[in-house]
Amino acid sequence: MRIALDAMGGDNAPGEIIAGALDALDHIKDDQLVLVGDESTIRGHLGDQSRWQSQISIVHAPEAVAMDDPPVEAMRRKRKSSIAVMTELAADGKVDAVVSAGNTGAFVAACQMRMRLLPGVARPGILVVFPTFAGPVALCDVGANIAPKPNHLHQYALMAIAYVTQVLQQTHSTVGLISVGQENAKGNELVRATNQLLRDDKRIDFVGNVEPCDFLKRPADIIICDGFVGNVILKLTEGLAEGLFKTIKREIARSKPDMVEYFKPVVDNLYAKHDYSEYGGAPLLGVDGTCIICHGSSNARAIKSALVSTTKQMRFDINRKITEQLQSGSLGKIGNSIG
């Protein structure tokens, strides 16, 4: 497999990105990496060529999308950016997967504009496998589509089922929908209409609406929400976990200074369990290809995890499963109306 990695994308690019690529090599021996970005910068960070030349090649891209560039405008203006060049390589069949820790909006827009969507997919969605107190839960969408229609959310449920079945190897998976109350009638217009679509689809084992206070108790294998809300959930959890761990450390240092050394490994161990850098990247589901979105503040370890998990995901042939799942829709509906 050939994986293109955006060497210029992310808060810690290019140093940590390229370090992560080098760290990954031993773990993805059968795969090739294509680093996309400013060639001389990349060469400078890669160092000794004998270490990487059998697995890494470089494709020059003279421009880079900044983290705060407006996505669609950046894609229009920066035609030679690493993100644009990378998604073109994928569209031309020159790489099998694209991975970026850069501007998420621009990356999603580029994947959607330059690579094609799978047959029947209306909008791609970002799925994050979220570490909760009761095990991993798949949350979709966390920011690809911040103005979705009910049928988009319905498709996210079907695509997420395909993903969970293939990648997490669950033979059966339940689906919940984020709302402000458990009852079917609770929520805004989008949520109420989506609730109806999910209830009506016999292919989906829908547990109903899920309140955010229960989200971390893992009330279903898959949780669906609009991209704005999903992004809020993702970022708030991140900020709260980080803040709480810091506060706990500070509180111990203040009230039990002699205990700091005892307690540090406990907190560190817990924090690691909730640390995104252990969890690889998030797939953009619905695109005809493999697109993996990394956290903007990814360090080398996060990039390495993402590359390793990308190769795993590619072997699962998720896109075939998604296509089958979506195509079974019309059959499913005919089946339902006959039966």
Add this chain to the structure above:
Amino acid sequence: MRIALDAMGGDNAPGEIIAGALDALDHIKDDQLVLVGDESTIRGHLGDQSRWQSQISIVHAPEAVAMDDPPVEAMRRKRKSSIAVMTELAADGKVDAVVSAGNTGAFVAACQMRMRLLPGVARPGILVVFPTFAGPVALCDVGANIAPKPNHLHQYALMAIAYVTQVLQQTHSTVGLISVGQENAKGNELVRATNQLLRDDKRIDFVGNVEPCDFLKRPADIIICDGFVGNVILKLTEGLAEGLFKTIKREIARSKPDMVEYFKPVVDNLYAKHDYSEYGGAPLLGVDGTCIICHGSSNARAIKSALVSTTKQMRFDINRKITEQLQSGSLGKIGNSIG
């Protein structure tokens, strides 16, 4: 002041609600409580009449709205519910404030339908004073209005400024808007239009969009968001804090069992700082009267805090300030266009 308390509303009603009312008496000696609900049930829980008769009276309401009743339908069908009777007492000027831990949607609907809105207010909004790592932040709306228009969010900012100025005694307050990115162009249609309104209003010191990961760092005194998103923030934080504290306790018990007794007070102290029951109720801003919404799972301590803070809030005359603030709008705009 006369405060009506919904004796039948909340997960722990009527026991904890009535216990909270009794506990509050010593702290609100100049005020009268009106307990609304099933009279014989209330009398049974109140016990010895000599303890409460100088401060508590009872108004009988034979029906109760269940926590999962559809709000508007409940208000139409259960005309003799404690919530309906209570808001009628307020509309008739027989009480000065209404407090409920019951069905939030029904309580908001009842306040909106039976009491009037302040002049110029388009929709009421729930404001929560949120304990963050860097001090309290006012978050509005957390669930009164889950399908708001940009001008509703704009008004929430103005009403929250009035609240923070009067109740938290801040002479100046900054306002932020929840979005998925800091740049003005980031967010859905509602957020982008609201961002523009807030930037254009010279009365508002707008710090711009706030990402949820920064929310708990207190990037502004006031944070505005739509009621669906605000409810997600409120409930997710609650669930996450609770889950993390439990996990930390379990982790200590597992890896350092001899340390449990040392760390228990540290964790408990931290948890208390983030415990809603210390923080009184949340005001429903924009209604012509004082409406205080308590957490559905309020215990006696939470009800006591809410009643004490209700009397404080009433003395601050927030509604006059809100009316002034909103009425200064047209003047402000004329001023701007002249200047």
